[in-house]
Amino acid sequence: MKLTEETPYRFRVERHGDMRVPGIVFASRALLPSGETEKPLEQVANVATLPGITGASYAMPDMHWGYGFPIGGVAATDVRRGGVVSPGGVGFDISCGVRLLTADLTSGALSPVMERLMDGLNRAVPHGPGRGAVWKLSGPGEMTAILREGSRYAVERGYGTDNDLERCEDHGAVGDAVPEGVSERAVRRGLGQVGSLGSGNHFLEVQVVTEVHDTKAAEAFGLRADQVCVMIHCGSRGLGHQTCTDHVRTIDRRMSRHELRVPDRQLACAPVDSPEGRAYLGAMAAAANYSRANRQLLQAAASRVFADTTGRPLELVYDISHNLAKLETHEVDGERRELCVHRKGATRALPPGHPDLPSGLAGAGQPVLVPGSMGTSSYVLTGVPGGAAFHSTCHGAGRQQSRHQAARATRVGELRAELRERGVVVRGASARGLAEEAPAAYKDVSTVVEAAEGGGLCRKVARLVPVGVVKG
Amino acid sequence: MTVESGHRALPHTSDIRIEAWAPTREECLAEAVRGLVASFAAPPPAAPSDVYWTVPVSGETDEDTLVSVLDEVIYVLETEGGIPARVETAHGGNGPLLRFHLAPLHEATLTGAAPKAVTLHELRFGPGARGWSCEVTVDV
Numbered sequence: 001m002k003l004t005e006e007t008p009y010r011f012r013v014e015r016h017g018d019m020r021v022p023g024i025v026f027a028s029r030a031l032l033p034s035g036e037t038e039k040p041l042e043q044v045a046n047v048a049t050l051p052g053i054t055g056a057s058y059a060m061p062d063m064h065w066g067y068g069f070p071i072g073g074v075a076a077t078d079v080r081r082g083g084v085v086s087p088g089g090v091g092f093d094i095s096c097g098v099r100l101l102t103a104d105l106t107s108g109a110l111s112p113v114m115e116r117l118m119d120g121l122n123r124a125v126p127h128g129p130g131r132g133a134v135w136k137l138s139g140p141g142e143m144t145a146i147l148r149e150g151s152r153y154a155v156e157r158g159y160g161t162d163n164d165l166e167r168c169e170d171h172g173a174v175g176d177a178v179p180e181g182v183s184e185r186a187v188r189r190g191l192g193q194v195g196s197l198g199s200g201n202h203f204l205e206v207q208v209v210t211e212v213h214d215t216k217a218a219e220a221f222g223l224r225a226d227q228v229c230v231m232i233h234c235g236s237r238g239l240g241h242q243t244c245t246d247h248v249r250t251i252d253r254r255m256s257r258h259e260l261r262v263p264d265r266q267l268a269c270a271p272v273d274s275p276e277g278r279a280y281l282g283a284m285a286a287a288a289n290y291s292r293a294n295r296q297l298l299q300a301a302a303s304r305v306f307a308d309t310t311g312r313p314l315e316l317v318y319d320i321s322h323n324l325a326k327l328e329t330h331e332v333d334g335e336r337r338e339l340c341v342h343r344k345g346a347t348r349a350l351p352p353g354h355p356d357l358p359s360g361l362a363g364a365g366q367p368v369l370v371p372g373s374m375g376t377s378s379y380v381l382t383g384v385p386g387g388a389a390f391h392s393t394c395h396g397a398g399r400q401q402s403r404h405q406a407a408r409a410t411r412v413g414e415l416r417a418e419l420r421e422r423g424v425v426v427r428g429a430s431a432r433g434l435a436e437e438a439p440a441a442y443k444d445v446s447t448v449v450e451a452a453e454g455g456g457l458c459r460k461v462a463r464l465v466p467v468g469v470v471k472g
Numbered sequence: 473m474t475v476e477s478g479h480r481a482l483p484h485t486s487d488i489r490i491e492a493w494a495p496t497r498e499e500c501l502a503e504a505v506r507g508l509v510a511s512f513a514a515p516p517p518a519a520p521s522d523v524y525w526t527v528p529v530s531g532e533t534d535e536d537t538l539v540s541v542l543d544e545v546i547y548v549l550e551t552e553g554g555i556p557a558r559v560e561t562a563h564g565g566n567g568p569l570l571r572f573h574l575a576p577l578h579e580a581t582l583t584g585a586a587p588k589a590v591t592l593h594e595l596r597f598g599p600g601a602r603g604w605s606c607e608v609t610v611d612v
Binding site: 064399405407 | 481483484485486487488512536539543546547549550551553577582583584585586588589590591592593594595609611612
């Protein structure tokens with residue numbers, strides 16, 4: 001694939017075939033996919049064929065091979081110019097995201113209670129595939145309230161405070177949710193999972209702030225050097241996956257009605273302003289709210305364990321998703337336009353002063369939470385004025401090895417020993433699960449963040465390293 | 473392919489891709505189910521209980537059928553806490569079907585990331601010179 005270097009951190013995929021816009025990849029040369037691993041670039045080109053796509057088909061530095069969209073893809077379509085919404089551009093795990101919490105503790109205070117704390121978190125935070133959750137719902141009525149109100153409902157029921165909602169994207173709930181658009185099958189999958197991590201790359205980590213790059217922003221976020229934090233990475237569990245499945249199927253069958261064709265069936269799409277498009281966005285918002293409530297409940301569970309073990313509860317820094325489509329207004333060619341911005345494995349990164357920010361964060365910008373691979377480090381970033389890709393940035397380290405490769409290449413005993421030596425206490429991981437998530441399976445998150453910063457997408461605020469992991 | 477029926481995992485960076493093959497359409501669907509289960513769990517050594525799950529195999533297209541059959545593996549895992557320890561083809565009043573004999577998930581050994589959704593990405597299922605075969609990517 002022909003790539004043109006625009007800057008050391010920005011490469012252009014020239015238009016070819018049915019591409020309506022070019023592709024723009026934010027990466028360093030070292031991070032760029034090459035040879036047999038060019039699949040993600042082909043997917044960037046495929047996304048560029050979507051009707052109404054505006055600007056470019058963007059890829060973040062942690063991009064890797066997905067299905068339909070690349071993971072780490074950003075695409076905005078112009079609603080008034082036939083722009084489409086594609087459920088595959090959000091992904092199955094609707095509103096999968098990250099919640100960062102702080103404890104009023106330094107690392108030294110943690111050491112004497114660390115094993116007990118991790119045992120408590122392992123018990124209190126349901127993890128792994130299937131059922132098992134913090135909250136047993138009374139029935140479909142409660143599920144409807146979660147789908148409509150997200151974290152707000154969890155807070156109303158005592159799982160948090162109003163201050164938490166100030167620190168949640170969309171104040172804890174995506175508007176215009178249509179719970180009726182979530183199928184009975186999806187609800188059945190979700191009933192027994194409200195307040196659970198799930199499996200795969202999801203986790204809860206106890207972390208310590210090791211570097212503060214921007215003291216003023218860190219202070220606004222409530223972060224300081226040597227502070228103990230908790231990072232939770234999870235999504236909308238079976239309910240979100242089923243919602244995406246249902247709507248991809250419906251839209252895939254009705255594409256011909258809208259005379260739409262896509263190069264990959266998983267890119268199935270419908271005009272935003274069509275019955276199918278609106279139905280998906282309403283159901284997506286409902287599933288996103290399930291995800292927000294899920295993380296709110298896990299916060300409450302983890303906070304109780306912290307309070308019991310250390311005497312200090314947890315405070316919320318921010319909750320942000322990295323799998324979502326949003327209707328946003330952006331300036332394009334000198335005019336304000338309504339765009340449907342898909343971020344699949346990409347994080348919104350609002351700059352200081354953005355009107356969507358709560359007043360406490362107006363001067364610092366929106367916290368961007370970027371988990372690294374297990375046992376390495378994670379970053380807190382913030383948005384920058386004029387941020388590219390419609391104010392988006394990376395969402396993690398990005399896989400570079402398949403799960404099979406990682407499992408073959410990893411000696412689990414050695415990995416456990418290495419984590420122990422680094423002072424990381426691990427709970428809840430099967431041998432295979434640990435091997436699949438080995439750090440070598442991922443790109444180096446520091447290199448990814450450097451490329452994101454170099455590409456003008458964000459800037460660093462703080463770096464955190466893990467001291468305890470509960471694996472999903 | 474040196475055997476009549478079978479399945480294997482194919483490389484994919486973040487998810488899993490399964491290939492299955494068999495002499496008939498229904499057997500190929502059963503192989504795909506076995507391949508999906510093998511990607512994440514080893515059923516307990518004891519014979520599965522008499523709890524079973526019946527899945528029709530008559531979708532609008534063959535590819536749609538494959539997707540809905542594999543969707544059932546995920547659904548039964550999440551809602552019943554069961555994994556298909558044995559899969560057999562059968563005939564019901566409304567045509568051919570698959571029967572999943574379930575084993576409890578908590579008695580199985582997890583050997584990989586659990587499946588969460590079936591994608592349409594580079595989906596393939598159809599007859600060829602040596603019977604039926606399919607390829608499918610599954611989100612984990």
